[in-house]
Amino acid sequence: MSDAQQAFIEMISKRLGRPMPTEKPHHPFKGAPEFWRSYELGLEQRIDLFRDNWAKAGGHSFRFSTMDDVKRFIVEQAQSLKARQILQQNQPELLSLRLKEQLPSCKVITWGPGNRDELVAHAAGADIGIAWVDQAVAHTGSIVVTSSGNTGRSVSLLPTVFLAIIPVERLKTRLGEVLAAYDGQPRKHFPAGIHFISGPSRSADIENDLTIGVHGPGVVFALLVG
Secondary structure (H helix, E strand, O other): OOHHHHHHHHHHHHHHOOOOOOOOOOOOOOOOOHHHHOOOOOHHHHHHHHHHHHHHOOOEEEEEOOHHHHHHHHHHHHHHOOOOEEEEOOOHHHHOOOHHHHOOOOEEEEOOOOOHHHHHHHHHHOOEEEEEOOEEEOOOOEEEEEEOOOOOOHHHHOOOEEEEEEEHHHEEOOHHHHHHOOOOOOHHHOOOEEEEEOOOOEEEOOOOOEEEOOOOOOEEEEEEEO
16 A cells, blocks of 8 residues: 555544554455355246336337347338438348348348448438347346447447347346356457447536437337247
8 A cells, every 4th residue: 555545544534533453354244145046037037127217218119929020120121210220230131131121212222341431421321221130138128239340339239220139048137147148258269349238328517418320220120039
């Protein structure tokens, strides 16, 4: 401890009328308590809780049985919004939707290795961004999207509307379950970024005037499938 730190703690001790501490305090607990680490909801409970918390944050959610149902929803939304440009992750599940064939009048771009500046420009001009979600959290109403060469973070951050496809088996009860999956991973296996998204982009100034969609998508859809 430096002299300045020592003097600071001595001053606080005198103000409180307590003796100067000479030993580090004992901390018997570390991390979440056991009852919380073992807390887990059933699937339907997780889905209901996630959708409720997602809605409270301003997001929209829909549940579908199959990816064909998801595809129909995306096509209908694109047509309703008169979307001219869609940006999707380079994921097999998204490529299998064949959106280029379903929306011939719309430019469908897939994020992948290449000119990053050009891809970011496409993202900024995209009407819709589509991502295949890594995990989701019922208790916080959040989705988790990792970034890599095939899953650029701009897909979820820059388009006007963001569609997140969530396989229901990836929906967790607690945030700790998601974080535990990354704990202790070798650095070479760690994703470039881990992004937690809870509803549309929102900003508030010093007078608490809330504005939606200034720094990211103003409309977000969570599409649960399965």
